[in-house]
Amino acid sequence: MENDVMRASLASAEAAQNNHTPELKMSARDVRVFYGESEALHGVDLDIYANEVLAFIGPSGCGKSTFLRCLNRMNDTIDGCRVTGRIELDGEDIYDRRLDVVLLRARVGMVFQKPNPFPKSIYENIAYGPRLHGLAESRAELDEIVQRSLTRAGLWDEVKDRLDQPGTGLSGGQQQRLCIARAIAVSPEVILMDEPCSALDPIATAKVEQLITELSESYTIVIVTHNMQQAARISKRTAFFHLGNLVEVDETTKIFTTPSDSRTEDYITGRFG
Amino acid sequence: MNNWVLVCVLLVAMGFAYQFGTMRSRSLVDGKARMHSRPVHHGLLVALWCGLPAFTVFLLWSLFEPGILRSAVLNQLPPDMAGLQGHELEVLMRRVQSIASGFGVSDQPAAYELAAAERLRSLQGTGRLAMIASMAVLAVTGLVYALRRLSPALRARNHVEAVFRVLLVVCSTIAILTTIGIVLSMVGEALHFFRFVNPVDFFFGTVWNPRFSTTGAGELGQFGLLPLLWGTVMVSIIALLVAVPVGLMTAVFMAEYAPGWVRALAKPIIEVLAGVPTIVYGFFALVMVGPFFHSAGLAVGLDIRATSALTAGVVMGIMIIPFISSLSDDIITQVPKAMRDGSLGLGATKSETIRKVVLPAALPGIVGAVLLAASRAIGETMIVVLAAGNSPILHANPLEAVSTVTVTIVNQLTGDIDFASPQSLVAFALGLTLFAITLSLNIVALYIVRKYREQYE
Numbered sequence: 219m220e221n222d223v224m225r226a227s228l229a230s231a232e233a234a235q236n237n238h239t240p241e242l243k244m245s246a247r248d249v250r251v252f253y254g255e256s257e258a259l260h261g262v263d264l265d266i267y268a269n270e271v272l273a274f275i276g277p278s279g280c281g282k283s284t285f286l287r288c289l290n291r292m293n294d295t296i297d298g299c300r301v302t303g304r305i306e307l308d309g310e311d312i313y314d315r316r317l318d319v320v321l322l323r324a325r326v327g328m329v330f331q332k333p334n335p336f337p338k339s340i341y342e343n344i345a346y347g348p349r350l351h352g353l354a355e356s357r358a359e360l361d362e363i364v365q366r367s368l369t370r371a372g373l374w375d376e377v378k379d380r381l382d383q384p385g386t387g388l389s390g391g392q393q394q395r396l397c398i399a400r401a402i403a404v405s406p407e408v409i410l411m412d413e414p415c416s417a418l419d420p421i422a423t424a425k426v427e428q429l430i431t432e433l434s435e436s437y438t439i440v441i442v443t444h445n446m447q448q449a450a451r452i453s454k455r456t457a458f459f460h461l462g463n464l465v466e467v468d469e470t471t472k473i474f475t476t477p478s479d480s481r482t483e484d485y486i487t488g489r490f491g
Numbered sequence: 492m493n494n495w496v497l498v499c500v501l502l503v504a505m506g507f508a509y510q511f512g513t514m515r516s517r518s519l520v521d522g523k524a525r526m527h528s529r530p531v532h533h534g535l536l537v538a539l540w541c542g543l544p545a546f547t548v549f550l551l552w553s554l555f556e557p558g559i560l561r562s563a564v565l566n567q568l569p570p571d572m573a574g575l576q577g578h579e580l581e582v583l584m585r586r587v588q589s590i591a592s593g594f595g596v597s598d599q600p601a602a603y604e605l606a607a608a609e610r611l612r613s614l615q616g617t618g619r620l621a622m623i624a625s626m627a628v629l630a631v632t633g634l635v636y637a638l639r640r641l642s643p644a645l646r647a648r649n650h651v652e653a654v655f656r657v658l659l660v661v662c663s664t665i666a667i668l669t670t671i672g673i674v675l676s677m678v679g680e681a682l683h684f685f686r687f688v689n690p691v692d693f694f695f696g697t698v699w700n701p702r703f704s705t706t707g708a709g710e711l712g713q714f715g716l717l718p719l720l721w722g723t724v725m726v727s728i729i730a731l732l733v734a735v736p737v738g739l740m741t742a743v744f745m746a747e748y749a750p751g752w753v754r755a756l757a758k759p760i761i762e763v764l765a766g767v768p769t770i771v772y773g774f775f776a777l778v779m780v781g782p783f784f785h786s787a788g789l790a791v792g793l794d795i796r797a798t799s800a801l802t803a804g805v806v807m808g809i810m811i812i813p814f815i816s817s818l819s820d821d822i823i824t825q826v827p828k829a830m831r832d833g834s835l836g837l838g839a840t841k842s843e844t845i846r847k848v849v850l851p852a853a854l855p856g857i858v859g860a861v862l863l864a865a866s867r868a869i870g871e872t873m874i875v876v877l878a879a880g881n882s883p884i885l886h887a888n889p890l891e892a893v894s895t896v897t898v899t900i901v902n903q904l905t906g907d908i909d910f911a912s913p914q915s916l917v918a919f920a921l922g923l924t925l926f927a928i929t930l931s932l933n934i935v936a937l938y939i940v941r942k943y944r945e946q947y948e
Contacts, residue, residue, distance in 0.1 A: 295835060324838035334829035337852045346847065347837040397833070404837055 240267040243408060243438045244289060244326075249303035251284050251293065258284050261303070262464045264457060266408070271434045273453035273470065274442045277485065280459040282442050286410050289440065290326035291319050307408070324351055327406035331413040333393035335385035335400075340377050343385040343396055344368060347404035363403055371399035372429055391422020398429060402437070409433065411441040415448065427452050446486055450474050458482045497549065497623070501630065505542040508634050512537030515641050528647035536647040539654055540637035545626040552622045560618065564611050569603045587611060677926065680919035687913035688714050693920060699883035699894070701903065701914050714917050716924065718885040722800065722893035723925075726875055727868040729804025729889060730811060734868075735861055737808075738815030745816065746823040747845055758817070765813040773877035776806035781878060793890065798880035800889040807874050814864040815857075822856030823849060855940045862936035866929040872897040896921050 244266040251259040259281045266272055266289075274282035284293065291312060293299045305312050312322050324347070335343050344364040347353075354360035364381070368374040373395045377388070385396050394414055401409055411430070415423040430439055430452050443449050449456050450470060457467035458479070466479045477483045516533035520526060564587060583604075586596050590608035600608070641647075685693070696715020741761065745754050781797035784805075788795030795801065826849050834844040850857070880892020883899065903918045910916070 290836065292832065292836060295832065320838050320840050322838075323836055327838075328832075328836035330829060330832060330836070332829055334827070334833040336830060336833065336848050346834070346839075350837065350839050350843060400833075400837065 243268040245306045247304045249288055249305060251288060252300040254298045258462055260462045264464060264467060266438060266440060268438050269434055270455060271430060271439045271441065271453045273449035273456045274459060275446060275449050275456060276459035281462040282459040283412055286412055286440060286442050289410055290323050290328055292328060294319065324404050325406055326408040326410060327401035327404060329397050329401050329409065329411045329414050332417050333390055333397050335393050335396050337384065337386055339382045340385045340396065341381040343400050344403050347400060351404055353404065367399040367403040370402055371395045372425065373399055391418050391425060394418060394426055395429065406437065408438040408440065411439065413442050413444060416444060458485065501542055501545055504630055505538040508541035509534040509538040511638060515638055519641060519643055526643045527645060532647040532651050533641055535651045537634060537637040540633040541630050544633050545630040548626055548629055556618055560611060560614050563614055564607050567610060568607060677919050677923045680916055681923045684913055684916035684920045697885050701917065718883045719894055719896045719899050721885055723869055723895040725800045725889060725893060726804045726807060726879060726895055727865060729800060730807035730868045731865060733805055733808025734811045734815050734864060738812045739819055741816040742819035742823055743845060745820045762813050762817055764810065769871060769873040772806050772810050773873045776802050776874055776878035780806055795890045796880060796892055798878050798892055800879060800893045803875045803879040806878060807868055807871055811864040811867055814867060815860050818860035819857045822853045826852045859936045859940045862932050866932045869929055870897065870925060872901060876901055896925050
């Protein structure tokens, strides 16, 4: 019976997303990541299409977060971490020396596992990115960006009367939506989400999931999740990682019903991980 | 018997009591009843019962015995001697005590003195015996009582816990009482000072000219605090102007940019700065920095005195750099990586992240560090004694000599002093003022740190 529920949610997720023609947004070729001498990711090839929700699943330590963090070069901030291979965003190599990593991260935003609002007011949290990149000419414009971002994140009605209160005073789920609002305030093209719901309760999780589905109309979303039902509910395609390898990537429906690799089947049926 | 020997004997007795307790406790185990506490706790409880009451008697006795003996001796002095007051009475008691202890006095003691000494000696002897006897009785009673109480159900563990809690409370009370004692003694002497000088003249006076105590009370000097306070404030501000930027940037470099080995090497070296004796900073200022400022000033046509607020302030600033850099470094390092990631993930550069996210998040701690350094600067003495020029005149020119509160305390309390004159007593009023300032700085620092910490978590 649970299988039926899953299938039903798969069908609806597919229905919501299959009216886009796939357009290549990012592509990775033979991406390897080394922490010091040890290789954490053994040559990943993956294409990401515009306006899709792509989920990464796999057991802990399989390299899915590591790969995600390659996509906006957040791995650069880790000492001793080295990335080889080629990752393109709209046909440009993002590891090219001439590319400014700061601009890359403005185009490829990120939402983290634990909500991490800055110890500033709600308004300042959202205005932070637009100010950095000079997206607003005037205070009125900035106000508008803040309102638009919060509205898109479904948070406006809850916080509009207390924009000057600290963002750290919100509940966990609100904080995570604040972080999503903060990410979309700089108008990124791709949003990377690293287990965004793992610290949230089921109700907050449902809200964030709904938000992700809505956001996929305008953004490309790559999401790492430990929750396979979540992957099934919100993603169009799913990639399964195991021991630093990308085992297979396919339509979510296919991964969860007729996976082509036995390891994938073992994982989704709960035989390991 | 010497007091130390007595205490040692008591400790040995407690050791034995512990052994008895554990042995008795083990013999209880044979039964089927489940023991509430382990033999260790039973042993400790027995030892405490044996030692604590006896020790309390010892303490109280040592505290009150001299007073009781004294009044006993006074009572049997001849009537004409009983009317003695203050100083003369003290002299008499000293003489009696010297005779009683067998040390003797230089001249021939009077008959009533010998009688008093004899009485004192016999009282001391019996008192001693009585004390040892009561201690022994208490120790044995405590031991027997505790041993009898031992049973599987006895909550010895909790009892021992309670005793140790009391012990901890007593120890922390000692620290607190000491602080209160220092403050009270300063308040007392300062009030004494204010009998000579009107507090308004002291706190708001703009002239500092205490004269010498030998010139007599008819020509009381002027004790205006403001020139000294201003000197302290000026030197401290200069010190902070040097230390805050340098210290803060050092901290940012150490925490955010320096590779591990540089940090491991540089941090201890910087902290050495805080360990240099301040007198060394003082002559460094006097011999090197002061003349350098003087000649540098001449080169640009400025008249900078070698010993000035500037010299003292700059050197003091160097001294307090490690306070700021080391504390701020720790605080910056503690800002969660998630904050940095959040900012970097939005496309901020490293320095933008530091300026707009890391430093604001660390601000309460940094403010605390700065205030700590400030109270250090305000209380600092040796550097200003040597390098500030000791000129208690109210002016706003940092290139001129100044004097500070601490320097003046040193001046007023060195050389020939008479503790009844306002010239010396003023030191207590100054000390109290200084204490009040640093105390309020610390309170403000704590308040700021608390207030912002709540917001941060």
